[in-house]
Amino acid sequence: MVEKRENEPASTSNRTTSERTSEREMVITRTFDAPSRLVFEAWTTPELFKQWWVPKSSGATLLSCEQDVRVGGSYRLEFAHPKATAPMAFFGRYLEVIPNARLVWTNEESDDGAVTTVTFEEKDGKTLLVMRELYPSKEALDVAIEGMDEAMPETFAQLDQFLIARIAGAKRI
Numbered sequence: 001m002v003e004k005r006e007n008e009p010a011s012t013s014n015r016t017t018s019e020r021t022s023e024r025e026m027v028i029t030r031t032f033d034a035p036s037r038l039v040f041e042a043w044t045t046p047e048l049f050k051q052w053w054v055p056k057s058s059g060a061t062l063l064s065c066e067q068d069v070r071v072g073g074s075y076r077l078e079f080a081h082p083k084a085t086a087p088m089a090f091f092g093r094y095l096e097v098i099p100n101a102r103l104v105w106t107n108e109e110s111d112d113g114a115v116t117t118v119t120f121e122e123k124d125g126k127t128l129l130v131m132r133e134l135y136p137s138k139e140a141l142d143v144a145i146e147g148m149d150e151a152m153p154e155t156f157a158q159l160d161q162f163l164i165a166r167i168a169g170a171k172r173i
Contacts, residue, residue, distance in 0.1 A: 014160055016153040023138040026145060028131045030156045034163040036100045036122035039129060042159060042166075043103060043118065044069040052162040054079065055154040063087055071097055075105065112140035129156075 016030045032039050042048045046065040054062045063078040076091040092106035092113065101120055107113035114133040121128040133148075135141040 016156045018149065018152065020141070020145070024135045024141055026133045026135075026141060026148060028133075028148070028152050028156075030129050030160070032127045032129060032160055032163055033125075033165060034127055035125055036120040036127045037160075038139060038163060039118050039127045040100045040103075042162060048162075052158040053077075056158065057149045057154060058151065059083075059120065069094060069097055069103070071095065073097075112136060112143065114140070114144065 001148060014031050014033070014127060016028060018028045021027050042052065045065060046067050047050075050062050050065045053065075054060050058081070060079045061083045063080050064076070066074075066076045068074055072095055074091065074093045076089060079088045079090075081088065090107065090109050092108040094100060094103065094105045095115070096104035096117075100122075103116075104120045105116050108171065112135065114135045117132040119128075119130045121130070131152075133141075134143065135144060
């Protein structure tokens, strides 16, 4: 079963697409108007990651972000949500880290956690980002898609805006 969706951000020409490529895998893509080193840095630097990761419309707040971005290193993200009675945590470890090119990590907060692979391919100063989420079962992906379909386009649009502002700020200096 392959499903493909295309979502448009509010103020750029870039689009986020999501495609269910198998019963267990979802692939999300977007091109960013920034070099891969800046996009990679936004994914791997806690102070930067915190500025764009949580979809604003969700009402959630990223309470803490710990990232030890190296093979065998770990990450932990803690969120507060107005509808939750306690903070939620997402955590895992990095399996592969190739600066400016590729990140692979586990999602260990549940038995249904995915292995996430993000690649950063630069061409002419733009970066094609491909995020693959491989789940242990069809049912696990079915559950994850419900939140991912709305959250990832908004999250990637926020990253796009973050990168645009960061590049504009660097040009003023």
